[in-house]
Structures are given as C-alpha cells and as structure tokens.
Amino acid sequence: MRTKQQIFILCSAILIGLSTLAQNNQKNKKQLLNTDKEPKLKSKKFKSLFDGETLNGWSPKQGTMKFEVVNGDIVGTCSAGPSTFLCTDKTYTDFIFTCEMKWEVDGNSGVQIRSRIRKDPDRNTVIGPQAEMEDLAKKGRGWSGGIYGQNCGGWFYPLKAPEHRLLKNAIDRSGWNRLTIKVVGNVFKTWVNGIPAAHWIDEENEYPTGFIGLQVHGGKQGIIHWRNLKIREL
16 A cells, blocks of 8 residues: 555656646647748639628628628628627638728627537527637737637637737738638638738648638627628639
C-alpha cells in the first residue's frame, strides 16, 4: 500500500505530465499563414448572389433583426435579441465568395461559411465558421478576416501573429471593404481589401458544406450594408 507521500508524489507527477502534454499540444497548434494572393474576382465564372432589388435566394435565420434592400444594397439593422443571419437558401461546398460591406452605424458583423442549423430547445441556432468583420468600436484589435466558430467553440483563427499586423489598418472606416473567402476541401482562407488574413484547416472536417450567411450581431446599435455579393463554385 502506498503512503500518503507516495500518492502525493504520484499525483504531482501526473499533473506535471498533463501540463507538459497540454503545453506541447499548444505549441504544435502553430497557425498557418495565408501567403496567397487574393483570387482574381473578375472571372465570368462568378455568379451574383444578389439582384440589387430583392432578397430572393436569401432567408433570415436565428433572430428577428431586419434585413432589407435600400438603394441597391442589402442593409441589416441591429436590435435586441440574438444575432440574425441572412442566409443563402442554397448550400455550397468548394467556392470563392466575395462581397463588399460598410458600417453606417457601428456594429459587429461577419460572413458565415459552410454553416448549418442546430435545433436547440428555444430556437434554431446558426453554427459554423464565420469570417469576422470587426465593428468600428473595436479599433484596437483589428481581427477582420479572422475565423470565429459561431456557436461552436469560439475563435478558430484569431489574428494574433506578427504577420497579421497589416490587417489592423486594413479596414476603411468610412467606406466599403472587400471580404474574399476561398474554401477548398478542409482549407479556409480569407482576404480583407486584398490583404491575406486567415489560413485555417478544419482538421476534423466538421463543416464540409453549408450555407453562406450575413450577420448582424445582437446589441444596442448597428447598421451594416452589403453589395457585390458573388460566388464562384470550384
């Protein structure tokens, strides 16, 4: 029978081992960098996802915030309640998606990629990777183009590396901003105004296909415009 001291030493060794393993695992999870040029966006193979007049082909999910067409833009307005996503009725697998967006009033946003619905007891919840577009109030972080796990784990790819510093000043805070997303297999890459951002690999292939969604985050304020939404399936 082991003494209390032996048990204490054994437990300490196990804890140290687990701590070392966790540290090693963390070190092994090195961020890959997106060093690719933004895909060419003028190809005739791109198809428009927005006719400039109606929201045909799109449906709101999860929340009750308003999306409407105003002067040829899709406009989402923040209100109380859970985030609302204007989502494509069609699902996509491998593609290049691009859009332009701007903030009329500060508000958090992003674009869902290969996302789906999880049926929770109180609502249908949108889950999946989201290409973040930072609201204007968060001027210090500059993580536009990072990939966030919406309702499924938090940040998949935060923009913390020194190589991401260019992105801190990528956003035009008074005009339009271009977000481009390329997804092939389990590899997700993003660009903001032509600057490479995320390079995330869905190692478990949890998000092989799904819809695209425009987010208006729940909160006190926010009016966001989108235009030039188009996709090229690969």
